[in-house]
Amino acid sequence: MIPFKYNVRNLRARWKTTTMTVLGIALLVASSCIMFGLVEGLEKSLKISGDPLDLIVLRKGATAETTGGFDTGKADELLTLGGILRDGEGPVAAKELLNIAVAERHSGTYGNLIIRGVQPASRKLRSDFKIIAGRDLEPGKGECIVPPGIARVYKGARIGGLLAFGEKERYRVVGLFTAGGGSAESEVWADLKDVERNTGRDGTVSCVQIRASGPAEFDRLREEIEQGAQFRLAAHPESRYFETQSDAATFLKAAGTLIAVLLTFGAMFAAANTMFSAVKSRTREIGTLRALGFSRRDVLFSFLGESLLLSLLGGGLGLLATIPMSLLSIETMNMNTFASVNIAFRIGPWVMAVALVMTLAMGIFGGMLPALRAVRLEVVSALREL
Amino acid sequence: MKYLTYILRNARRNPARTGLTIASIAISMFLMMILTSFFAAMQEANSASRQYNRIIVMNANGFAGVVPIARVRQIAAMDGVVAATPFAWYGGKYQNQRVLFAQFGVDADSVFDTLEEFHLPDDQLAAFKADKAGAVVGPKLAREYGLKIGDAMPLQGDVYPVDLKLNIHGIYESPRNSDQRMVLFHHDYLDDQLRLLGPSSSSGSSATQPSGRAGNAGIVFVRCKDAAATAALCKKVDDEYRSTDNPTRTQTEEAFGQMFSEMMGGMKDMVFWIGCAVVVSLLFVAGNAMAMAMRERTMEIAVLKAIGFGKGLVLTLVLVEAVLVAGLGGALGTLGSKALFDLFDVSPYTGGFLPFFYVPWRVALAGLGVSLFVGFVSGVVPAVMAAGSSVVDGLRKVV
Numbered sequence: 066m067i068p069f070k071y072n073v074r075n076l077r078a079r080w081k082t083t084t085m086t087v088l089g090i091a092l093l094v095a096s097s098c099i100m101f102g103l104v105e106g107l108e109k110s111l112k113i114s115g116d117p118l119d120l121i122v123l124r125k126g127a128t129a130e131t132t133g134g135f136d137t138g139k140a141d142e143l144l145t146l147g148g149i150l151r152d153g154e155g156p157v158a159a160k161e162l163l164n165i166a167v168a169e170r171h172s173g174t175y176g177n178l179i180i181r182g183v184q185p186a187s188r189k190l191r192s193d194f195k196i197i198a199g200r201d202l203e204p205g206k207g208e209c210i211v212p213p214g215i216a217r218v219y220k221g222a223r224i225g226g227l228l229a230f231g232e233k234e235r236y237r238v239v240g241l242f243t244a245g246g247g248s249a250e251s252e253v254w255a256d257l258k259d260v261e262r263n264t265g266r267d268g269t270v271s272c273v274q275i276r277a278s279g280p281a282e283f284d285r286l287r288e289e290i291e292q293g294a295q296f297r298l299a300a301h302p303e304s305r306y307f308e309t310q311s312d313a314a315t316f317l318k319a320a321g322t323l324i325a326v327l328l329t330f331g332a333m334f335a336a337a338n339t340m341f342s343a344v345k346s347r348t349r350e351i352g353t354l355r356a357l358g359f360s361r362r363d364v365l366f367s368f369l370g371e372s373l374l375l376s377l378l379g380g381g382l383g384l385l386a387t388i389p390m391s392l393l394s395i396e397t398m399n400m401n402t403f404a405s406v407n408i409a410f411r412i413g414p415w416v417m418a419v420a421l422v423m424t425l426a427m428g429i430f431g432g433m434l435p436a437l438r439a440v441r442l443e444v445v446s447a448l449r450e451l
Numbered sequence: 452m453k454y455l456t457y458i459l460r461n462a463r464r465n466p467a468r469t470g471l472t473i474a475s476i477a478i479s480m481f482l483m484m485i486l487t488s489f490f491a492a493m494q495e496a497n498s499a500s501r502q503y504n505r506i507i508v509m510n511a512n513g514f515a516g517v518v519p520i521a522r523v524r525q526i527a528a529m530d531g532v533v534a535a536t537p538f539a540w541y542g543g544k545y546q547n548q549r550v551l552f553a554q555f556g557v558d559a560d561s562v563f564d565t566l567e568e569f570h571l572p573d574d575q576l577a578a579f580k581a582d583k584a585g586a587v588v589g590p591k592l593a594r595e596y597g598l599k600i601g602d603a604m605p606l607q608g609d610v611y612p613v614d615l616k617l618n619i620h621g622i623y624e625s626p627r628n629s630d631q632r633m634v635l636f637h638h639d640y641l642d643d644q645l646r647l648l649g650p651s652s653s654s655g656s657s658a659t660q661p662s663g664r665a666g667n668a669g670i671v672f673v674r675c676k677d678a679a680a681t682a683a684l685c686k687k688v689d690d691e692y693r694s695t696d697n698p699t700r701t702q703t704e705e706a707f708g709q710m711f712s713e714m715m716g717g718m719k720d721m722v723f724w725i726g727c728a729v730v731v732s733l734l735f736v737a738g739n740a741m742a743m744a745m746r747e748r749t750m751e752i753a754v755l756k757a758i759g760f761g762k763g764l765v766l767t768l769v770l771v772e773a774v775l776v777a778g779l780g781g782a783l784g785t786l787g788s789k790a791l792f793d794l795f796d797v798s799p800y801t802g803g804f805l806p807f808f809y810v811p812w813r814v815a816l817a818g819l820g821v822s823l824f825v826g827f828v829s830g831v832v833p834a835v836m837a838a839g840s841s842v843v844d845g846l847r848k849v850v
Contacts, residue, residue, distance in 0.1 A: 082739055089735035096728045103721070124612060128549050132542065132610045167513035174713035177513055218716070231512035232698060264515075309549075316801050327482045328729070334475035335736040341467050342743040395717030403514060405716065434467075 067354065067363050072371035075343065076378075083375065086339040090379025090427070091386060093332035097325035098387040098420050102410040103395075104321040106246075107314050110408045111399070112307040113191060113247035118150070118283050119303035122273040122290055127299070129310065130272045131163050131179070131402045139296060140270045146289065148282030149275055152189070156275075159184040162260050163271040165404050166230035169220045176396065176405040178215065179252045180230070182260030190274045193245025199224040200240050204256040209236035212250040214394050214407035216241055228253065234263040248307070251399075251407040275300075310401070329423045332379070336431030340372045344435040351439050352447030361440045368439050372432020373425065380424030387412050454764075458772050465744065472740040473780035476825065479729050480784025480818050486722045487818075488792075488810045490712065495811050496628040497708035503567060504678050506685050507707040508671040511698040514540070518668045518699060520642065523558065526673055526688060531680035534564035537638045539669030543606035543615065545596075552592055553630065554606060556638035556669070559585070565674045568626050575600065575621030583640050586617035589631040591806075593622050595799050604634070613644040630806040632798070642666065672704075730821060738829035741773045745833040752837045753845025766838040773830025774823055781822020785815045 076083045122143060127133030140160045150157040162182035167175050181187075188194045188201075202208040209228060216222045221229060222238055229235040236255050244250055261267040277283035283302075290300040344351070354364060387410075394409035462469050508526065510516025520537060527535040539556035559580045563571055571579070571587060579585045588598055598604065604617040617636050625631055645665035673688075675681050685701040692699045702710070712719075745752070755765060789810040797808050 082743065085735045085739040085742075089732045089739065092728045092732035092735070096725050096732075099721070099725065126544075126608055126612065128544070128609050165513060165515045167511075170716070174716075175710060176714050176716060231516070234512070312549075320801075324482060324485070324725075327478055331475045331479045331482070331729070331732075331736075334471045334478070335732075335739070338468055338471040338475070338736065338740055338743075341471070342747075345465075346747075395721055397716045397718040398711075398714040403714070405714070 067359055067367040069370060072367060072374060075347075075371060076375060079343065079346075082339055082342070083378075086335060086375060087379040087382060089335045090332045090376055090424075091382035093328045093335070094380045094383030094420055094424060095386045097328040097332075097423065098384060098412060098416055099390060099410065100321045100325040100328070101416045101419055102387065102390060102412045103408060104318045104325075105411040105413065105416055106394070106408040107317060107321075108311055109246050109411060110251060110406055111248055111311040111314055113244070113249060113303070116190075116192060116276055117302075117304060118277040118280070119190060120275045120277065120283070120286060120290075120300045121303050121306045122275060122298050122300050123271075125297060125299045129402060130161075131165065131404065133299075134269045134271050135298060137268050137270055139298065140273050142295060143273050143275065143290065143298075146275075146286060148277055148279075148286045150278040154185065157186050157189050158273065158275040159187040159190060160257060160270045160273050161187060162257055162264075162266065162269070164234075164260060164264050164266075165402065166234060168222075168228065168230055170218050171220055176219070177398070177403055178219070178230070179402070179404045180209075180234075180236075180260060181249075181252045181254050182257035183254050184257050187254075187274065190276060191244045191247070191249055193247070194242060194249070195244070196240050196242050198241040199238075201242075202239055202254065202256060205258055206256075207236055207259050208239045209253050209255040210240040210242045211238055211253050212243060212407065213241050214250060214396060214409070215253060215405075218396050222253075246409055246411075248310070248406075250409075251405055274303075325423075329427060332376075333427040333431045336372060336376050336379075336427055337434060339375065340368065340432050340435035341438075343371065344368060344439045347439075348442060348447050351442055352444050352449075355442075355444045356448060365436050365440045368436035369429060369432045372436070373428035376424050376428035376431065380420060380427070384412075384417060384420055454768060454771075458768060458775065461744075461748075461768075462772055462776055465747075468740055468744065469776055472737055472776055473783065475736050476733055476777055476780025476822055477783040477787070479733050480781050480822055481788045483726055483729060483818055483821070484785055484788040484810050484814060486726055488788075488808065488814050489805070490715075490719060490722065491811050491814045492628065492807065492809055493708070493712050495813070496807070497705050497712070499626075499628060500704040500708065501678075503704065504675045504681055505565070505704040506673045506675060506681050506688075506701055507704055508673060508688055508699050508701045509707075511700040514670075517666075517697050518671055519697060520638070520666045520668045522692070522699075523668050523671055525691075526671060527561070529684065529687065531676050531684055533674045533676050534561040535671055535673040536562040536565045537668035537670075538672055539638055539641065539667060540610070541606065541608075541615070541636075541641060542610040544609050545604070545606055547607055549609065552589075552632040552634065554634040554636065556641045557635050559637050562635060562672075563623075565672050566625075567674065568629065570624045571621045578620040582618055582620060583637050584616055584618055585620045586634055586636040587621040587623050588619055588635075589633045590622055590624065591631040591796070591798060592634065593619075595632070598622075606634075611641070611645065612648065613641070615641065615644075627809070628807055632806055638668070730825065733822075733825045734828055737773070737777050737825050738832065740776075741769075741829050741833045744772075745769065745837050748837075749840065749845050752840060753842045756840075756842045757846065762838045766834045769834035769837050770827065770830045773834070774826035777826025777829065778819070778823050781819050781825070784822070785810075785818035789815045 123133030124135045144158050164180045165177050168178050202210050211222050221227045224238055226238045227235055277286050287300045290296050290298050390410045391412040394407050396407050399406040510518055523535050523537050536558040541554040579587050602619045606615045608614050642665045675684055681703050688701040792809050798805050
C-alpha cells in the first residue's frame with residue numbers, strides 16, 4: 066500500500082492548483098448546504114412542535130387556519146367540552162382569530178403578516194413558547210408580541226414601536242417571543258379581543274386549539290366535534306394538520322434539492338479536472354511506483370484517496386463557511402396563504418451529513434476516471450514518458 | 452483568423468480537461484438560468500402589462516379587506532375607464548383536493564374587455580355569459596386535467612363555505628407569459644350563494660375573507676383608455692373612498708405585480724448571493740484548468756517566442772482559448788436551458804407554483820456574458836505568465 070503521506074505531499078507540492086480546487090469546491094458545497102438548509106428550514110417553519118394530544122378545530126371543508134372560520138358561539142361551547150386537559154387556570158384550549166394584513170418593511174416594500182388574536186392558553190398549546198425580550202402582552206391594551214424575524218424586518222416592530230396595518234389596525238410591541246422555530250415564528254400575536262375589535266370580526270373565530278387530557282379523550286373529542294349536531298366542525302390532529310400545510314412546500318423542496326444536486330455535479334467536474342491533471346503530470350511517477358512493485362490496486366486506491374482528500378478539504382471548508390448562516394433567517398411569502406413566512410436556515414446534523422456524503426461522492430466519482438487512467442498505464446511506456 | 456486553427460487544436464488536445472471545464476461551466480450556467488429566470492420572467496411579464504393601461508383596486512389593508520361590489524360599477528362609470536371587472540379569489544378545492552390553480556369570480560360581461568390580451572371565441576363567450584354557473588378555463592389547465600367544453604367542474608369551498616357547480620363553456624387563449632391555468636366564473640353565482648347563507652350565517656370567516664359576507668369584489672381590474680389616464684385614475688379612486696369603512700389602494704398592474712414579487716422578500720437576495728458564489732467558484736475552476744493547460748505548454752510557448760511570436764500575440768492566443776472554452780460552456784448552459792424551457796413546459800410539474808416558466812433572452816444573454824467574463828478573467832493570469840515567461844527557462848524546462 067502506498068503511504069497516504071505521498072498524497073498529502075502531492076497536494077502540498079501543487080499548492081496553487083490544490084487551493085483553487087479546494088476553494089471552488091468549498092463555494093459550491095457551501096451553496097448547496099445553504100439550499101439544503103433552506104429546504105430544512107422551510108419544512109420546519111411551516112410546522113409547530115405540538116403535543117400529540119392537540120387538536121385544531123376548523124370549519125368543515127376548510128384546509129387551513131387562515132381559511133377556516135366559524136361562529137364564536139360554537140367555539141365557546143367547544144371550550145366547555147369534557148375531555149379537554151385542564152390546569153389551574155382552566156381548560157388548555159383557546160379560541161384564535163387570524164387576520165392577514167399588509168405591513169411595511171424597513172426596505173420600503175410591503176409584506177403580508179399574519180396577526181393571531183390569542184387567549185392566555187394559546188401559549189401553553191405551543192410547548193416551546195418563550196418570551197425572550199420585553200414582556201408578554203396584556204389583554205385589552207392593544208399590545209402585541211412579535212418573533213425576532215419580524216422585529217428585524219418590519220417598520221415599528223421593535224419593542225416599544227407601533228406596528229401599523231393600514232389606517233385602523235395598530236399594536237404596541239411589548240415583547241419578543243420564540244416558539245421553537247415553528248410556524249408561530251412568522252406571526253404577530255395580539256390579544257383576541259383586540260383583534261376582534263380592530264377587524265370588526267367579533268362573532269367569528271378562525272380556529273380553536275384544544276389539548277385532550279388523554280388518548281381516549283382525544284378520540285372521543287374528535288368524534289363529538291365532527292359528528293355532534295351542534296358542532297359539525299372538523300377536528301384535525303395537530304401533527305397531521307401541519308403535515309398537509311407543508312405539502313405546499315413540496316415543489317420548493319424539490320427545486321432546492323435539484324439546485325443542490327446541480328451544484329454538486331459542478332463541483333464534481335472541478336475535482337475530476339484537477340485529478341486528471343494530477344495523474345497526467347505524474348505519469349512517470351506512477352510508472353516508478355509500479356516498477357517498485359506497487360500493484361494496480363494500490364495505485365488506484367492511492368489516487369482515489371487523494372481525490373477524496375481534496376474534496377473533503379473543500380467540503381469541510383464549505384461547511385465551516387455555512388456555520389454563521391444558521392444564525393440567519395430569510396423572510397419570504399408562503400404561496401399557500403400569501404402570508405409572510407420566516408425561514409431560519411437549519412444547518413443541522415442532517416444537512417451536514419448530506420453535504421458530507423455528497424463530498425465523498427464527488428471525491429470518488431471525480432477521482433475514479435483519472436485513477437483508472439493511472440492504473441491502465443503500461444509500466445514501460447510510463448517510465449519512458451517525459 | 453489564421454491562428455484560430457492553432458487555438459482550436461490547443462483547446463482540443465486535452466479533451467478530458469476541456470470537456471470537464473465546459474461541463475462544469477455549462478451546469479453552473481444552467482443553474483444560474485433557473486435561479487435568475489424565476490424573478491426575471493415574473494418581472495418581464497409585469498412590465499409587459501404596462502401596454503394594457505390597467506389599474507388594480509384593492510383594500511388598503513391588503514387582501515383581507517373588502518372592496519364592496521357596488522364600487523365596480525361606480526369605477527366603471529368614471530371618466531377614462533374603458534371596462535372594469537371584479538376578481539374575487541375563490542380559493543376552492545377540486546376533487547376535494549387543495550389545488551394550486553386560481554379561481555376567480557368575475558363579471559362575465561366585462562372581463563374579456565378588461566383583459567384585452569385574453570381571447571375567447573364569440574360563441575363560447577356568449578354561452579359563458581348566458582349560463583350563470585358557466586366558467587371558462589385556461590388552456591394549460593384544460594390540458595392538464597383533460598377538461599373539455601361542456602364538462603362540469605364542481606369546486607368545493609375552502610375560503611368560502613359554499614360549493615360551486617360550474618359548467619365549462621370556453622377555453623381562453625392568452626399570451627405565453629400570462630396565467631393559463633385560471634378558472635373564471637360569474638361573480639354573481641358565488642355572491643348569490645353567499646347571500647342565501649344570510650349575514651349571520653353560522654359559518655364563514657377567514658383571514659383572507661373577513662367573513663362569509665356577500666358583496667365583496669376582492670380586487671378590481673380596471674382598464675383605462677390610455678396610459679396618461681392611469682395615474683390620475685389611481686388617485687381619483689383612492690380619494691373617492693378614502694373616508695369610507697373600506698379605503699382602497701389603487702396601483703397600476705405593473706406596480707401590483709411588483710408588490711407580489713416584493714413579498715418574496717429575502718428569497719431574492721438569497722438567489723443573488725448563490726449566483727455570486729457560483730460565478731466565483733467558476734472563476735476558480737476555469738482559472739485552474741487554464742493554468743494547468745499553460746503549465747503543460749511551457750516549452751511550447753518558449754518555442755513560439757523563440758521563432759518570433761510577440762508577447763502580445765502569445766497573450767491573445769491564450770486569452771482567446773480561455774474565452775472560447777468558457778464561452779462554449781456558457782452557450783451550452785444558457786442557450787441550452789432557454790431552448791429546453793421553451794420546448795418543454797415545466798409548469799404542470801410545479802404544482803401550480805409557476806404558472807409559466809421560461810428563460811428570457813435578456814437573462815440568457817447576460818449569462819453568456821458572465822461566462823465570457825469568467826473565461827477572460829480565468830485566462831488573464833496564465834496568459835500574462837505565458838507572455839512574460841523567459842524563453843531560455845522555458846526551453847530548458849522538462850515537463
